[in-house]
Amino acid sequence: MRSMREALAGFRRTPLLCVLSIGAIGLSLVILGLFGLVAHNIGGAIGDVERRVEVVGYLLDDAGSEKVRAARRELEALPAVESVRYVSKDEALERARRDLVEFSDVYGELRVNPLPASFHLRLREGFRTPETVSETAGTLAAYPFVEEARFGDEWVERLFALRSAATGIALALGGGFALIAVLLIVTTVRMAILARGEEIEIMQIVGAREGYIQRPFLLEGAVTGLAGGLLALGVTRLAYVVFPIRFAAIESLAWLPHLWTAAGVAAAALLGLLAAAYSVHREVGRAYGPS
Amino acid sequence: MISLRGVSKAYPRSGDALRGVSFRLRKGEFAFLTGPSGAGKSTVLELIHFQTRPTEGEVQVSRYNSRRVRRRDIPALRRRVGFVFQDFKLLERLTAAENVAFALEVIGTPRREIAGRVQRLLSQVGLAARHRSRPSELSGGERQRVAVARALATEPRILLADEPTGNLDPDAAGGVFELFRMLNRLGTAVLMATHDADFVRRHPDIRRLELEDGRLARDSAA
Ligand SMILES: Nc1ncnc2c1ncn2[C@@H]1O[C@H](COP(=O)(O)OP(=O)(O)OP(=O)(O)O)[C@@H](O)[C@H]1O
Ligand SMILES: [Mg+2]
Numbered sequence: 001m002r003s004m005r006e007a008l009a010g011f012r013r014t015p016l017l018c019v020l021s022i023g024a025i026g027l028s029l030v031i032l033g034l035f036g037l038v039a040h041n042i043g044g045a046i047g048d049v050e051r052r053v054e055v056v057g058y059l060l061d062d063a064g065s066e067k068v069r070a071a072r073r074e075l076e077a078l079p080a081v082e083s084v085r086y087v088s089k090d091e092a093l094e095r096a097r098r099d100l101v102e103f104s105d106v107y108g109e110l111r112v113n114p115l116p117a118s119f120h121l122r123l124r125e126g127f128r129t130p131e132t133v134s135e136t137a138g139t140l141a142a143y144p145f146v147e148e149a150r151f152g153d154e155w156v157e158r159l160f161a162l163r164s165a166a167t168g169i170a171l172a173l174g175g176g177f178a179l180i181a182v183l184l185i186v187t188t189v190r191m192a193i194l195a196r197g198e199e200i201e202i203m204q205i206v207g208a209r210e211g212y213i214q215r216p217f218l219l220e221g222a223v224t225g226l227a228g229g230l231l232a233l234g235v236t237r238l239a240y241v242v243f244p245i246r247f248a249a250i251e252s253l254a255w256l257p258h259l260w261t262a263a264g265v266a267a268a269a270l271l272g273l274l275a276a277a278y279s280v281h282r283e284v285g286r287a288y289g290p291s
Numbered sequence: 292m293i294s295l296r297g298v299s300k301a302y303p304r305s306g307d308a309l310r311g312v313s314f315r316l317r318k319g320e321f322a323f324l325t326g327p328s329g330a331g332k333s334t335v336l337e338l339i340h341f342q343t344r345p346t347e348g349e350v351q352v353s354r355y356n357s358r359r360v361r362r363r364d365i366p367a368l369r370r371r372v373g374f375v376f377q378d379f380k381l382l383e384r385l386t387a388a389e390n391v392a393f394a395l396e397v398i399g400t401p402r403r404e405i406a407g408r409v410q411r412l413l414s415q416v417g418l419a420a421r422h423r424s425r426p427s428e429l430s431g432g433e434r435q436r437v438a439v440a441r442a443l444a445t446e447p448r449i450l451l452a453d454e455p456t457g458n459l460d461p462d463a464a465g466g467v468f469e470l471f472r473m474l475n476r477l478g479t480a481v482l483m484a485t486h487d488a489d490f491v492r493r494h495p496d497i498r499r500l501e502l503e504d505g506r507l508a509r510d511s512a513a
Contacts, residue, residue, distance in 0.1 A: 199393075201380065202380060202382070202393065202397075203397045204369075206369065206370070206394040206445060207365075207367065207398055208398055210363070210366070212397060212399070213397075
């Protein structure tokens with residue numbers, strides 16, 4: 001009760017610093033929040049695309065069916081491989097006729113089927129990395145009856161690079177503002193402590209407990225952080241409502257999971273508390289001498 | 292009750308403030324701590340209040356020892372040892388009563404007991420009538436009485452006073468000193484630092500610990 005009253009008195013004493021602190025924490029979390037929103041939504045999309053990543057091997061026409069069956073079993077046993085689909089020459093032609101309607105006449109008049117049979121490998125989740133993809137393609141190409149193995153290599157790599165770049169930028173920006181926020185809170189709390197220097201000295205002289213003396217300042221830090229966290233939540237929510245961002249594959253954006261928003265706000269409060277604790281430790285701790 | 296054993300205190304830049312100081316102050320005793328400016332009087336009081344620790348030797352105050360004391364025990368120690376300053380250190384925006392109440396509140400006195408105890412403490416120092424005055428409306432002697440009432444809020448067994456009469460005219464100084472004598476007769480040990488030689492000479496019955504350049508040069512009880 002007393003702590004709360006005094007923490008609020010702190011806001012009245014240095015309103016500008018408090019607003020700056022809250023703003024900085026808020027901004028840092030808005031950046032993370034918007035990234036989170038995008039990441040949460042394209043996470044699904046990326047997963048979808050990743051699932052569709054296939055390694056395809058085209059077979060020579062003279063590959064014996066016995067060898068092909070054996071190879072298929074071997075491929076299916078690979079730890080990275082989720083499924084192996086065999087597309088025969090006939091099926092390939094069938095599909096070509098269906099998919100490429102413009103050319104159906106051409107295919108219809110063919111005497112000889114020019115399309116090769118093929119293996120289509122899908123990778124397990126957790127193995128859909130550029131390295132595993134090209135490694136699996138290598139394994140496939142090593143069979144003598146496999147003429148060529150293909151995968152969307154550049155594309156896969158770009159997808160991953162994009163995602164890690166976006167993560168890096170969001171973390172750097174968010175982290176930068178979080179650092180500024182911490183410095184601002186350290187300063188705010190330091191000012192609050194200096195403004196109450198006389199009272200603190202008297203409390204220490206008459207034998208008030210350290211926790212009693214420090215609590216209002218710690219609370220001020222935590223409340224500042226919490227306010228920043230809630231501000232960020234509000235701004236992110238506003239951005240979510242006002243800007244109808246649409247991704248190719250996504251009809252409407254999903255709001256963040258509650259766990260994420262709760263963790264973000266809690267992290268902000270914790271950050272404020274830690275920043276205040278640092279200041280309190282430096283400014284108030286001395287009076288008890290070394291121990 | 293208080294004992295210093297071979298206490299030295301060195302400060303990083305200014306060197307030795309105290310060198311090998313030893314003395315004991317018994318329960319209920321009264322002593323002056325004298326010496327010229329810079330002799331180390333304040334340093335001795337700060338050591339006894341555990342505001343700082345000796346570089347060598349040890350300070351023992353009732354069951355607290357400077358070598359073994361834990362940080363979290365220091366508040367309890369300070370409640371047994373009241374401290375009065377030359378410049379009073381009262382909060383200007385609070386009344387006399389509120390200054391005393393502040394001390395009671397921060398050591399966790401139940402709210403309903405505070406008003407009664409403030410009144411008793413102010414009566415004890417002869418200031419009951421001025422409880423609503425702010426420090427700026429009080430004389431130097433009256434301010435020091437408020438500070439003493441505040442120091443007594445924790446019912447200390449020991450009172451440390453660092454030049455408590457230094458800012459007061461002779462009449463007010465005499466009044467504050469008589470207050471200390473009265474508290475001492477009621478059982479509180481008093482250690483009063485002063486560099487007012489005349490004042491000390493007028494009270495030859497009181498023990499005198501004389502510091503000189505960080506050493507205990509004379510102890511009238513020894
Ligand atoms: N916190 C400190 N840091 C560095 N040096 C200090 C500190 N406190 C005291 N000293 C030094 O220790 C010596 C003793 O100081 P102290 O204040 O104990 O003297 P004093 O007898 O109380 O003097 P005065 O009568 O002027 O109050 C002085 O030389 C002083 O400069
Ligand atoms: Mg001094």
